[in-house]
Amino acid sequence: MRIRTESGIGHTTVSLAGRFDAHETADFRNVVDLLIRPENATLRLDLSNVVFVDSSALAELLRSQKAAKAIGGEVILVNVSDPVRIILELTELQQVFTLESRTDPTTTTS
Amino acid sequence: MTPASPETHLIESDLADAALERLLVAAGAGEIHRPPGSDWTVSGDAAPDAIDAANAIRRAIHGIYSAQDDVTEALITSQDHLIALRALTQVNLSTLGRSEALRDLLDQARVLTASDLVAMVDDRLVHTTGGPSSDSPELTEVIREATKSTDDPEPRLVGQGNAVIAPLNDQSGGIRALAFLRTNGPVYTTGDLRLVRAAVAAADMQFALTRLHLLEIKRATFEREHQVASSLAQAVFSQPAPTLSGVEVFSDTIPASLAGGDFFAFAVVGDVLWFTVGDVAGKGLPAAMVMTRAVSAARVAFLTHDADDPAGAMCAMGIELYDYLDDVGLFITVALGAYRPSTGALHVCNAGHSPVMLVLDGIITLIPASMPPLGVLPEPRGRTVRFDLQRNDALVLGSDGLAEQENSSGVMLGYDRLAELCAELPGESAERLGHHILDAVKRHADGTPPSDDRTLVILRAVEAIHDRVS
Numbered sequence: 180m181r182i183r184t185e186s187g188i189g190h191t192t193v194s195l196a197g198r199f200d201a202h203e204t205a206d207f208r209n210v211v212d213l214l215i216r217p218e219n220a221t222l223r224l225d226l227s228n229v230v231f232v233d234s235s236a237l238a239e240l241l242r243s244q245k246a247a248k249a250i251g252g253e254v255i256l257v258n259v260s261d262p263v264r265i266i267l268e269l270t271e272l273q274q275v276f277t278l279e280s281r282t283d284p285t286t287t288t289s
Numbered sequence: 290m291t292p293a294s295p296e297t298h299l300i301e302s303d304l305a306d307a308a309l310e311r312l313l314v315a316a317g318a319g320e321i322h323r324p325p326g327s328d329w330t331v332s333g334d335a336a337p338d339a340i341d342a343a344n345a346i347r348r349a350i351h352g353i354y355s356a357q358d359d360v361t362e363a364l365i366t367s368q369d370h371l372i373a374l375r376a377l378t379q380v381n382l383s384t385l386g387r388s389e390a391l392r393d394l395l396d397q398a399r400v401l402t403a404s405d406l407v408a409m410v411d412d413r414l415v416h417t418t419g420g421p422s423s424d425s426p427e428l429t430e431v432i433r434e435a436t437k438s439t440d441d442p443e444p445r446l447v448g449q450g451n452a453v454i455a456p457l458n459d460q461s462g463g464i465r466a467l468a469f470l471r472t473n474g475p476v477y478t479t480g481d482l483r484l485v486r487a488a489v490a491a492a493d494m495q496f497a498l499t500r501l502h503l504l505e506i507k508r509a510t511f512e513r514e515h516q517v518a519s520s521l522a523q524a525v526f527s528q529p530a531p532t533l534s535g536v537e538v539f540s541d542t543i544p545a546s547l548a549g550g551d552f553f554a555f556a557v558v559g560d561v562l563w564f565t566v567g568d569v570a571g572k573g574l575p576a577a578m579v580m581t582r583a584v585s586a587a588r589v590a591f592l593t594h595d596a597d598d599p600a601g602a603m604c605a606m607g608i609e610l611y612d613y614l615d616d617v618g619l620f621i622t623v624a625l626g627a628y629r630p631s632t633g634a635l636h637v638c639n640a641g642h643s644p645v646m647l648v649l650d651g652i653i654t655l656i657p658a659s660m661p662p663l664g665v666l667p668e669p670r671g672r673t674v675r676f677d678l679q680r681n682d683a684l685v686l687g688s689d690g691l692a693e694q695e696n697s698s699g700v701m702l703g704y705d706r707l708a709e710l711c712a713e714l715p716g717e718s719a720e721r722l723g724h725h726i727l728d729a730v731k732r733h734a735d736g737t738p739p740s741d742d743r744t745l746v747i748l749r750a751v752e753a754i755h756d757r758v759s
Binding site for chain 2: 200201233234235237238241242245269270271272274275
């Protein structure tokens with residue numbers, strides 16, 4: 180899985196591409212843990228190019244969401260790919276995250 | 290090369306002396322005096338040059354014999370070194386006990402380098418062999434020198450040349466150097482330093498082997514403990530499948546490694562069969578440890594809720610597990626329900642789990658999740674859905690390891706194909722349907738190892754139910 184980070188003033192987006200599974204969670208954690216900080220607690224995760232997520236990856240997404248919320252921020256999932264969307268729906272986890280479309284900035288919160 | 294024997298020296302020397310004597314007599318010598326170990330003196334008419342020449346020849350011959358003796362002695366010493374080196378390298382073979390091996394090593398290093406004492410030094414003296422006691426002034430001085438840190442890996446002479454400090458290449462074991470000391474013997478030569486290097490190389494090898502040996506023991510211990518813990522975790526599935534009139538049960542779980550995070554549990558409470566199937570996020574022993582706790586929580590929930598309230602049981606299970614799951618950063622997808630064969634009433638609550646499928650009259654109906662997995666929200670709320678089963682209807686509960694099993698090309702079996710498989714054997718027993726599905730997953734994998742645990746539970750209504758209460 181490729182992990183790319185874009186940082187601007189007041190916003191940070193991490194783009195993931197490829198399979199997000201148990202083998203990738205350590206790298207993901209290393210990147211994200213450094214980015215979620217009190218001064219910039221909201222993190223956008225661009226999942227448009229993620230082709231697969233397993234339960235370990237979902238647990239990692241949840242862990243980062245809890246870490247962000249604990250300091251007043253949140254993790255926003257951007258442009259969620261179909262495979263990820265299906266898993267989020269199957270597991271009812273979409274209600275835990277804010278989903279955002281980059282072309283359509285309307286925010287959906289369950 | 291065979292050293293000349295002392296007997297040969299004597300004979301040749303006598304021959305040379307006899308020849309010189311004849312030469313001197315021919316040159317006019319009278320009486321010849323032969324004081325042992327020094328030049329001859331000659332009376333008579335022999336020319337002084339002839340006498341000097343004869344004495345020079347005798348000294349030259351003596352020099353040759355001395356050199357021959359030196360070479361012989363060096364050869365014997367060299368042979369001794371070879372034997373000592375061999376003994377040094379065999380320290381590892383003869384023992385792997387750390388203290389015993391180190392003592393042997395120091396003994397052999399002392400013999401090899403003709404030292405009176407060899408010491409291992411870290412920040413203070415660690416172990417010595419032979420020589421003066423460890424608090425003697427000369428040893429104290431050597432140790433003080435040895436504890437000085439230096440970047441030079443070569444052995445260095447200290448004191449008057451009667452001691453050598455040789456740093457180890459491998460200092461991870463805490464030992465920094467070997468110290469060699471000759472209390473009364475000659476100073477260390479360049480040749481001795483080579484032997485010191487050989488001793489240090491052997492010590493490095495010994496430390497490395499000992500470390501590897503201990504690591505291997507530790508690894509083997511961990512592996513054994515891991516196996517035992519995994520067996521204990523998987524033992525929750527050793528209970529026989531429940532029996533209740535009117536329902537067939539098939540259950541199987543295959544962890545991807547020794548233990549896994551998938552689970553199932555049953556309980557017959559009165560005329561109701563309670564069941565749950567779940568999947569702890571993650572794999573291996575950590576997931577299995579969480580799994581055993583989830584099974585316990587489920588069993589308690591079964592006994593404390595009404596058969597039409599799986600959502601209440603799920604909520605209780607979620608509250609019970611939330612703090613624990615939050616601490617370890619995991620969640621559990623769970624399907625939980627109760628089936629009463631006497632009425633055909635099936636109540637199910639799904640917390641983020643899939644697949645949960647009903648096979649009703651050969652048609653597949655998915656039972657979607659009504660709440661996120663346990664461990665996500667502190668007070669989860671889900672819904673109970675009710676179905677009324679007819680004869681041969683079945684409930685199929687799996688884990689994602691079934692549909693997500695890949696073949697050698699990386700293609701997953703898929704949820705659609707899994708659903709098709711569930712509908713392929715209408716009217717067959719739960720056991721046959723279970724094996725049909727598991728065999729199909731195995732055939733699809735075609736030798737590709739499972740990337741996740743595979744779990745399958747099937748409940749099937751087996752007798753016509755009359756006078757149901759809807």
